[in-house]
Amino acid sequence: MNSIELPADAELPSRHPKAPAPGTELPVHYQRCFGCGDVDAGLHLKIRAGEGLTVTGLFQVTEHHQGAPGLAHGGLLAAAFDETLGSLNWLLHTTTVTGRLETDFRRPVPVDSTLHILAKVDGLAGRKLYVSAEGRLNAVDGPLALTARGLFVKVGIEHFVKHGRPQDIAEAVDERGFEVNP
Numbered sequence: 001m002n003s004i005e006l007p008a009d010a011e012l013p014s015r016h017p018k019a020p021a022p023g024t025e026l027p028v029h030y031q032r033c034f035g036c037g038d039v040d041a042g043l044h045l046k047i048r049a050g051e052g053l054t055v056t057g058l059f060q061v062t063e064h065h066q067g068a069p070g071l072a073h074g075g076l077l078a079a080a081f082d083e084t085l086g087s088l089n090w091l092l093h094t095t096t097v098t099g100r101l102e103t104d105f106r107r108p109v110p111v112d113s114t115l116h117i118l119a120k121v122d123g124l125a126g127r128k129l130y131v132s133a134e135g136r137l138n139a140v141d142g143p144l145a146l147t148a149r150g151l152f153v154k155v156g157i158e159h160f161v162k163h164g165r166p167q168d169i170a171e172a173v174d175e176r177g178f179e180v181n182p
């Protein structure tokens with residue numbers, strides 16, 4: 001239950017034929033999402049489809065994201081990785097949720113930095129999607145600040161309907177016929 005190692009039977013899934021073209025900015029998957037949505041206190045991540053099974057995320061670190069004076073809070077950086085890794089769903093046209101996320105903090109991230117995140121799919125085994133990412137400071141080839149590995153688990157729409165706060169589910173259904181991920 002605790003391992004995030006790519007299992008021997010994992011295979012690289014195919015990019016979905018209707019995946020957004022490389023370079024396309026991915027739509028907000030839920031307006032009130034803390035990671036990508038239109039939320040005052042949110043992360044306001046900008047995520048684009050990349051080549052193959054990759055996406056890129058841009059996280060502008062502001063003074064609202066501090067954990068120590070002038071430095072980004074580690075939990076928020078992990079959240080930025082969670083969101084970017086979760087956005088790989090768009091390439092597969094599947095719905096997954098985070099089962100496990102390991103984040104290695106290799107270098108402090110100052111306020112006013114732009115974190116360039118590159119996330120990729122490493123393999124799929126049954127419902128388990130193995131993913132990884134790296135984050136670099138201020139340029140795609142900037143200093144390496146974070147790396148992460150994640151295990152996302154495929155779920156059906158009932159996951160959200162069953163567990164989500166009813167009033168938010170009802171509003172989401174009203175707004176767009178309920179769709180959380182692509």
Ligand SMILES: CCCCCCCC(=O)SCCNC(=O)CCNC(=O)[C@H](O)C(C)(C)COP(=O)(O)OP(=O)(O)OC[C@H]1O[C@@H](n2cnc3c(N)ncnc32)[C@H](O)[C@@H]1OP(=O)(O)O
Nearest residue numbers: 001002003029082083086087089097098099100128153181
């Ligand atoms: C565009 C979208 C962007 C979205 C970005 C944001 C993404 C998120 O933050 S999602 C929110 C955070 N995550 C959650 O709330 C998930 C909470 N957890 C759950 O709901 C459940 O534990 C869930 C769905 C992950 C798995 O439960 P369930 O469906 O019953 O499946 P279960 O049988 O337990 O697990 C399936 C497989 O995954 C494995 N697994 C599940 N969790 C873990 C884990 N933490 N570590 C290792 N393996 C795990 C199980 O061992 C099992 O493996 P196998 O098939 O080999 O037996």
